[in-house]
Amino acid sequence: MKFTCEKALLQAAISTASRAVSPKSSIPALEGILLEAGNDLRLTGYNLETGIRTTVPAEISEQGTLVLGARLFGEIIRKLPDDMVSFQSTNYTVNIKCGMSEFNILATDPEEFPELPAVEYQNSLLLPQNVLKSMIGQTLFAVSDNESRPIHTGSLFEVDESGLTVVSVDGYRLALRHEAIEKKEGAETFSFVVPGAALSEVEKICADSDESASVTQGARHVMFKVGSTMLVSRRLEGEFLAYRQAIPRNNTIQVEGDTRALISSIDRVSLIISDKLKSPLRCIFDDGVLNISTKTAIGDAADVCPISGDGKGLEIGFNNKYLMDALKAAPADRVRLELTTGVSPCVILPTQGDENFLYMVLPVRLKAGD
Structure with missing residues (x-):
């Protein structure tokens, strides 16, 4: 096998294929990248669950296939100067040259690399x-x-x-x-x-x-x-x-809020919650305001976020991370929160346009002391 390729393109291709390489495997070839030089240069990583194959433009003067250890190959190419990389293999010895740098490393038999599954x-x-x-x-x-x-x-x-x-x-x-x-x-x-x-x-x-x-x-x-x-x-x-069937849509309470303002309020109150000090957020939906509070062994925190609509004083508990994840993922500046009781799910939707997203978060039971 013999080819020349631009360093940046080869590095990007190795990085992509490496995402599907097994860090440790009983089949040593799976810790490597399969290189196939034919009409073009193809690099494949496969961990028996997921396979990634990417093609990179290269000037191929001799065709061939071999497997190179992904970690070492990736590190070598990454640290080479920004120039054309020339690659040549004789039997299972690979010579890599770029600028004034040169490496000779050993490759593995490509026969040991399992084929990617065919998609019928x-x-x-x-x-x-x-x-x-x-x-x-x-x-x-x-x-x-x-x-x-x-x-x-x-x-x-x-x-x-x-x-x-x-x-x-x-x-x-x-x-x-x-x-x-x-x-x-x-x-x-x-x-x-x-x-x-x-x-x-x-x-x-x-x-x-x-x-x-x-x-x-x-x-x-x-x-x-x-x-x-x-x-x-x-x-x-x-x-x-x-x-x-799992998403309740006949919700009696509907309020709207600014997505960033809701995230900021939850973020502030969550400062005293940690993996060791877990505590639900106590949310009270009133007319025009959402009161968020929590209490842990190191203290308590409270914040008020303006909303549109009347929450009728509904009190409901949430895992702070689950509520935050949903709001952060919501691709809209304003969201509608639909609720019914303190033990039924909260549904988060866009306030305008098509319903192109929906998030549902189950509540957490609040104890009297929370």
Whole structure:
């Protein structure tokens, strides 16, 4: 194998492929990146759960394939001067030159690198990268980390005639984002669940541009294609929460507030809450004001946030992090909070326009001394 490539491009490609490399594996090849020099230069990382393959422009004078340890290869390229990198392998010895720097390192047999799973095409959709990125980022925080319900350790992708809905749920909260899509092919309606770990990588690969990204559903896997990068992940199987039935919509109390003002008030009161000193926020929704307070072993804190509407004196407790996560993710300057009782969920929606997001946070029972 012999090629030359621009250092910055090669470094970016290694960084992308490395996201799917196993830090420790019983198969040594999985701790490496598969390099394939053919018509173009392809780099692949695969940890048996998620695979990332990216293509980089290079001048290839000899074709070939080999596996290089991801950590060492990445560090070498990162620390080289900004110049053209020339790469040559003889048997399993690799020579890397750039400027006045030169390295000779050992490679691994590519036969030991497992093949990426084939995605048997069923359905597909197309949407802008920045939309996919924001939909993942604004729902990923509510993915469960409880392995006893594996299906909820991923996000549900549901496609129908109105567009794409992404839903995450962890038993304490629910996050939902909906957007129209550019194009879809296959069934009228389809759905699949993608592991949270894979979605975290998709979010990083997506650019803040309106260039298209494609999502392909296969029988057992799902494939995301973003620019010159492809990510393949296994699908999660099981019964996802029937989320539509879980969201209460006939709520008797509706108030509106400025998203940043609500976050600031919660943030201030949360200063005396820590992992060791846990305590719920006591929220009292009055006419035109929201009173937030909490008490821990080191003291108490209170803040008042102006709202529009009458909360009728409703008193309700929340986990400060869960309420804050939902408000931080909400892509709107003003939000509507829908409530009914002190033991029913709080639903957070946009005050204007389409309901392109919905967050639901379950309350925490308040003790008399809190």
